[in-house]
Amino acid sequence: MAIQLTFEEQNLFEEAKEFALKNIAPYSKDWENGDKSPREAFDLLGNNGYCGLLIPKELGGRGLNFLETALIYEGLAHGCGAIAFMLQLHNNISFEIATYYDTTEDVKKLVPDMVTGKKLTAFAFSESTSGSDAGAIKSYAELKEDDYHINGKKSWIANSLDADYFNVIVKNESPENRDMIMLLVDRDTKNFNIGKNKPRMGGNAISCCDIEFNDCIVPKNRLLSSKGFREALRAIDVARVFVPAIAMGIASRAIDMTVEYLGKRIAFNKPIICNQGVQWTLAELSAQVEAGKWLVYSTASLMDSGKSVAVKAAMNKVYSVELAMKVTTMCLQLFGANGYDKNSSISRYMAMAKMLQIIDGTSEIQKVVIGRSLERKVLPKKR
Template identity: 55%
Template sequence: MSIMLSKEDQALYEKALNYGKNVLYPAGLDLEKSSELTRKMFLDMAKNGFCGLGIPKEMGGKGYNYLKSALIYEGLAYGDGMMSFIMQLHNNISMEIATFYEGISEEIKAIVPGLADGTKTTAFALTESVSGCDPSATSSYAELRDDGYHIFGKKDWIANGKDADYYNVMVKDGKDSKNMIMLLVDKGTQGLKFLENRERLIGNGISCGSLEFDNCIVPRDRLLSNNGFKEALIAIDVARVFTPAIAVGIAQRAIDITAEYLSSRVSFGNPIIKNQGVQWELADLSAKIEAARWLVYRTASVMDSGEPVASIAAKNKYFGTEVAMETTVKCAQLFGSEGFMKDSRISKLLYVAKMLQIVDGTTEIQKIVIGRDISRKFLKK
């Protein structure tokens, strides 16, 4: 499969890159300290055309394909990886609500324009502390009664959990059922409670914590899908297209600020970057970043083609985030003592890289998916 970037693709990337460099990067360290500033920046990103990327134009979105969206997230991440992650998280859930589910109610369709322009936000309530990366082990459930679905259970580590206007929730269709369903729950619904906002190494500009559903009642027309497990897997594959794009953006930023720093820092009479050992280190990392970049583009292109994407998406998530982690760790080492400072640029990039290795399925989960795909081709049925 050949991958060619059109002039429109390149223009979208340049637009996101320039916004990242000129708007996101200067505010980067302050964004960690203020949820208000993070929200203000999110709305400014939406105003500048980075919201609603995958939502069809007729529903108020941009109608971009996966490749165009990946290019935008990479460019934004060069400025600030966390803000790029927050935007793609919102866009993914919004796109899924707008396009993934057949037969959704007119009331649900009516909320899509607000999601497309960023005036309303979302959260994806899938993970539970006891089930982790295994959606099939979900214990939360809903009972269908005369007045709607009654939801019981708890979801954990939900990004934007405190502030979202809508929650895309996966639960079992009955306490003892193995079937999963997807429900859309509005903020403020009786029986829905945000339990805590846990401090993290990175990303404290948005809330993240547990959601408790204690006989939370939602109308029947809030049903998104009767096949929640399948929909959850598709949503995870989408994330595994875009998360590595963000990883590439922060890895490239790490290389660039490290090279700039080493060019200005003099040791034993010469800029440190003149040392061959340092140049070789940067060369190794730069080559890996370029390989990760084109794996992102290929994975996005496969997604756009409609071909099966699970295996290559897992490779993409595994390789891209590993490269970002290796790059930021080694660049922090090259920064010396400055790389150990909590308020340094390179340490923030390192924290984001570690987060990206964990979200949307850990590195180990990606290896399981890849390994099973390889073995399936050779094991006897």
């Protein structure tokens, strides 16, 4: 087993990082403040070949594996973590639809525009009363003749302001049922309403709204899967490979920015970076980020091997996002008051690290997954 990146893998990371520093980082404040629309960022990425990364070449994608794709997200996060997140969310949904679900001919026709980035997608699972406890969702769809009738509300749906298609997970037939199904809903469908963009403490370069279905009718050939819960959890495992790559991009960039700043900032007649206490802090963080990156690469490689990743992906997610939070918090401290400025890059990175601790399963939920796997080593599985 190779334990170093190949020249080609390293190159994918370097290219993405260079692209992001040149084309995204200078404008990330405008995206955060709403002066540029999220869709503009998505178009920029689509036009530069960053959509369809995992999708086979014969379906119009780039045919990359999980490790190569993770390296690209890590590189892009150097420019803006939120924009890298928007892309991986869309790419994961379109990858699953293009390659995994037993989709109908009608859905297959929509795939090419998702692969090239002409159309944007969103993933709608959480509800206002059920985030971590996803099995408790209340939205449901009833099959009446040839159509599904959807009722219910979904909360905190990333990309939703601009998304063309929504991958929606609902209970089958009734809110009390345990079975779930997954449907693909067009944004223009009648009785489907997209709410206002929620202002958040960070990550505002992507949109995030609540959405509502009031007897919204979707043809039955928009069924993506009759095993909605299982497929949604699988999709979240994929995110637990890529969100950590973004977390490590954010953490690395935070350290780079801090070193650069402290090399110029003078206190007590010398650049602040010359203080050993400051160097040791940055040295410890750098070593931890290096370890975090290798956990990401090894989880992505495990995914490439086709083996089960659920527990390792949970370790990857909790380790990387907690580390990104620690790194960005300490780096902001090293920027002093200039870091605390609302418009500082480091404060955007810190707020984004906080977002990553919540989405795709909170850090506590990752520990629940890991903890249960430990319990199962000594006790039989509970029902």
